[in-house]
Amino acid sequence: MKTLYLFFIALMPAVTLAQEGSLKGRLTTGSEPLAYVTIALSGTGIGTTTNDKGYYELKKLLPGNYEVSFSAIGYLPEKAKVIIRIGQVTLLNGNLKENNSKLNEVVVTGVSRATELRSNPVPIAVMTRKEMNENVNNNIIDAIVKGVPGVSAVTTGPNISKPFIRGLGYNRVLTLFDGIRQEGQQWGDEHGIEVDQYGIGRAEVVKGPASLTYGSDALAGVINLIPAFPAGGDSVLHGDIITDVHSNNGMIGTSVGLSYRQNGWKYVLRGTAKAAYDYTNKIDGPVYNTGFREYNLSAMARADKKWGYTQIGATLYDNQQEIPDGSRDSLTRKFTRQVSESVTDDIKNRPLVNTGDFKSYTISPLHQHIQHYRLYTHNEIKLGNGSLNASLGLQQSIRREYNHPTLPEQAGLYVVLNTFNYDLKYNLPAIGGVESTIGLNGMYQANRSKAATDFPIPDYDLLDAGAFFFAKKTFGKLDLSGGLRYDNRHINWSDFYVGPNPGNGFEQHIQLAGTAGSRLQFPAFEHVYEGFSGSLGLTYNISERLLLKANIARGYRAPNITETGSNGLDPGAHIVYLGNRGFNPEFSLQEDIGIISYLKDADLIAELFNNNIDNYIYQAKLTDANGNPVVIVPGNSTYQYQQSKAWLYGAELTVNLHPRGLKWLAFNNSLAYVAGINQNEQLINESKGAAKYLPFIPPLHTRSELKVTLQRRYGCLSKIYLKTEIEAYAAQNNFYALDDTETATPGYTLFNVGAGVTLKNKKELTVAELFLQADNLFDIAYQSNLNRLKYFEYYNASPNGHLGIYNMGRNISFKAVFPF
Secondary structure, rough: HHHHHHHHHHHHHHHHOOEEEEEEEEEEEOOOOOOOOOOEOOOOEEEEOOOOEEOOOOOOOOOOOEEEEEEOOOOOOOOEEEEEOOOOEOOOOOEEOOOOOOOOOOOOOOOOOOOEEOOOOOOOEEEEHHHHHHHOOOOHHHHHHHOOOOOOEHHHOOOOOEEEEEEHHHHHHEEEEOOOEOOOOOOOOOOOOOOOOOHHEEEEEEOOOHHHHHOOOOOOOEEEEOOOOOOOOOOOEEEEEEEEEEOOOOEEEEEEEEEEEEOOOOEEEEEEEEOOOOEOOOOEEEEEOOOOEEEEEEEEEEHHHHHEEEEEEEEEEEEEEOOOOOOOOOOOOOEOOOOOOOOOOHHHHHHOHHHHHOOOOOOOOOEEEEEEEEEEEEEEEEEEEEEEEEEEEEEEEEEEEOOOOOOOOOOOEEEEEEEEEEEEEOOOOOOEEEEEEEEEEEEEEEEEOOOOOOOOOOEEEEEEEEEEEEEEEEEEEEEEEEEEEEEEEEEEEEEEEEEOOOOOOOEEEEOOOOOOOOOOEEEOOEEEEEEEEEEEEEEOOOOEEEEEEEEEEEEEEOHHHHHHHHHEEOOOEEEEEEEOOOOEEEEEEEEEEEEEEEOOOOEEEEEEEEEEEEEEEEEOOEEEOOOEOOOOOOOOEEEEEEEEEEEEEEEEEEEEEOOOOHOOOOEEEEEEEEEEEOOOOHHHHHHOOOOOOOOOOOEEEEEEEEEEEEEOEEEEEEEEEEEHHHHOOOOEOOOOHHHHOOOOEOOEEEEEEEEEEEEEEOOEEEEEEEEEEEOOOOOOOOOOOOOOHHHHHOOOOOOOOOOOOOOHHHHHHHEEEEOO
């Protein structure tokens, strides 16, 4: 009897196996295999993903009827019903179509928890890695400017772009890296965002006040740069090699990324190097001191478990950026270089730049050196139907500007900013269909000057703390959401003395008051800024493809350090900044209305906004009683911050055509318009209208792109596309003209063309993705209204009729991505 019992025990696995079946198949898009598509059996928790060739298999399935769902980012989801039979293999293939609609995409920026784009009333734009690859540029912000209407950038050469959203920038636009706010002396004009452009997998842009979720500095919106976490199978090393070459400034970019998955953990490592010499246009020729050299290193690890997830990341950024000043010979208009210190420097009689220096990758002695280090962690713990999220970050920004030609190793500006970020929130279980979140976030900062000769800002300590409540609920076709927030900022600094440095003949920071020759540059200061912000919005789903959005928000921003405390030369900007300790926080009231329609043959988006700001802070040239510019440091302008009411309004329109009968054709069009009105009536009257408009307002911008994507393969060539693009910028005659702070900017039209192709081997694996692009194809000479180099001029007249520095001329770029 015992022997018979053991026989049946041994037989049971075989009997059970015989009662099971399996499901397998292949997923494609057109004739191309789709890798890493998610396959799930509804209601079972059973699923898998396709391999590199699009194949999948689910084994050991109990017999019965199942609903199978296929989903992948950028493609329309598909569902199918299958019957699993005992001992049989069921075949189920699928062909997914590209998803032009982004309404069902899940966003994480500007919301308390992951939310479908369609149900969020705040205007949010999403840009994918594919779109960023096709918009080849010198930096990540310029790629976003091309792809998101309403976003522009103040530039100082090809690698320095400060993002503006709907006419507002600097500390009003909050830049995030993977959800952690970027802190790197962003008040300055002369450096860009300290992020590796090749490591970004997705960008989410909030257009409008996001103070509710992020507090101060999100008055205009948020740009969240989310790093890529490549998909792949377990225990297999994946990665890519990126090569990027530009013709105009000789830019060479190389990036290597690696990813690995094991036991629920994902690891990513990336290293990048970029270098460029001076860029060129047909008016100025090579523009001296616009080259750069940049290095990036990043690492991330993430574990997704049943209890939640944990993620840790670290980044290192190192950039040496040359500092242009625009000095040149008055007759030949050839660029000159500074060889003497400011006291003995004759700006109009400097020596000419050697021809070989324009195309040299060697960084000029007059440059800035920016280093940024970041360590952060995201964590989530599931608590029943709710969750607790915690994010912490440590950052250090080191910024040095070398502006002494006789002492090239002596930094003119040397500041170190240390920041601790924290963000805690609890997503409560839904009660009566209401999803709500409470949160607390903020930061602590300490900024210190080191061995420098110029001190535009004091050493300061800053503590930010804010608490918020957010809730949303769906009523049939109506999604309603909103919340309230309170913020508190405490900033202080001690007396800051400067005095002569016998060792080099310049000034230095003096630690002890009363030291011989010392003077008080920054008297001690302490202040608490506080404010309430909030928003209320709704989305009405007229149909699955058509919806209306409306939102009203009160934004809050405390004055930044330069606006309150500055009193000195910023060498890289060539500006002496003067702050005002009596400034009040900015408060905005913005209304947004949008209509979004993703039809089968077209995407139609119209977004209108109206924004009234109290205590708006801006900078303007300082003049004396006779109207002459005040010169505190020879060769440098002097700007003093002002405060008044402001009114901004405008719209963004998008019309993308993708007819079903012509799958190979896409015709994408956008328009962005913003007006900025200064409401300081007394100043406007005294200036006879010269102060009517706000500074740094972009002109009307339209963009049209015609793209043809071939629908079949040609041997190893697939996904072949060709595109042509027209960008038109209207003249900007509505500018801040008081004291020649700004001047009118003529309109211009740029033509760009591009092409791309994917190479696959016989095993259907991608060998390379190639992108070719020509920007400013006809080499148009133009000056952007937001180009700071436009104002780098030492003369009142020019023999060729052109003043200031022009933007980059024709640039042909080639990018290759080699995955493995």
